[in-house]
Amino acid sequence: MVITMEKVETTITFLGTATCVPDAGHDTSSFIINGRHLVDTGWYSAIKMLNYGISPLDIETVFISHCHHDHYLGLPHILFYLCMKKKERPPIKIVGPASDIARVVGLAKSLLQPERFPDVDPPVEIIPVVPGKSLDVGELHIDTIKTIHPVEGLCYKFTDRRTDISFVYTGDTAYHPPIADFAKGVSLLIHEASHGQNSPNENNRHGHSGAPDAGRIAKIAGVKRLALVHCPLNSIQQAVTVAQSIFPNTFSPEDGETIKL
Template sequence: MKLTVIGSSDAFGSGGRLQTCFHVAWSGGEFLIDCGATSLIGLEREGIDPNGISTIFISHLHGDHFSGLVWWLIHALHVAKRTVPLTVVGPEGIKERFEAAAEALFPGATANPRRFDLAFRTYRDFVPLDERGVRVTPFVVSHPSGATSYALRFEVDGKVLAFSGDTEWVETLLPTANGADLFICECFGFEMEARYHLNWRTIEPNLGKLGARSVLLTHLGPEALANRERMIHPIVAIAEDGLRRDI
């Protein structure tokens, strides 16, 4: 399994980074974890063909995590000429939120004839879901987004990849990360507290409890970026757009 960081910023592009998006290539295909508004830019930079991606898993319904689906649709229709099916998996309401956003930004977009099947599936809290050989378990976290927000635990090719989504500290992060080969963890702040987000001063003392083999910090805001040299631990690295890792 190979991870490519497509976007690693907070919602505001701090540090000139792109919004949240991770590409995973495995023996059975390719999928995305989250799809911020800049995702197509990042895929283009990395030379990744969107038509090779069969599934997009969305952690929560904030624009910097799902709104790239709108541009994805337009690109699939008019540029990529997509013909292969696409499944979007997300919180309850993902289909309705996507359609509302698409119609607000590109009126009539959802009514355009498609040459590909577009399907939406929704999580059930804490219940594993299988999609084209990928098993994902959604753990409820604390990050208001108009729908339930989730941390996601993926089981692929005998490996475990976990993602915190956006959240303040909650105990459900422990079963999400426990035993994971890689835990991608949002870290908006260094010691600054931002409600419904994590910071390094909270993450660092809990690394042992989380129990992941490796941790990749993402979603860094300005204060975290300014202190990145102080966020040091043997199992911890900081995400950069374009970073590639074998898992």
């Protein structure tokens, strides 16, 4: 008898990497872990998944970094897709900041008008998380810390318990040195760079970062690789070059690209 062992890998598939308002064909910062955990929904991640050969039916968990529109707008699409396909499945878990996630999921469900259309009432399990708390979901252990942003945000550290590989996603944040401690030695840091190749000015009331900030955090943390996301597409090359001058192992993921950690 031949027994084939399936190789266990930790993978990330980037659905979108654009800034708040994406250009045609692109989407805002959104990715999938191990083909089954979606992190931020972009504007239309259900369609992006189908574009890249991933079924939204396979998504078990949605992690929302924070409840600004460009990070949750795709949620009603996903819930609608699950209802239309009518596959028997456990409730989809939706993890997000304790301050906002229940309200936003409620609004997403309201948009589907379940009182008028009872078939469009997807079962969900809402998991509110206060920054600093940890939890386990499926094969993932998740640690969180707060971000510097106008709404409550979760910077996530995901550890795949099957492979012991960790990586960090900042969500939206101003330069925040505690993230470097939090991300110490991880395989990958996915850091926002909304300001492209420049750091924001002192005022920075929108609470975002630029490539120099991301590079600094990656360098202090001693991570293996830095991925810049949420960066204006017309300045991504300059942003990568600037970040590489601080932290050489920087790249900008392509939409639809899958990487193995």
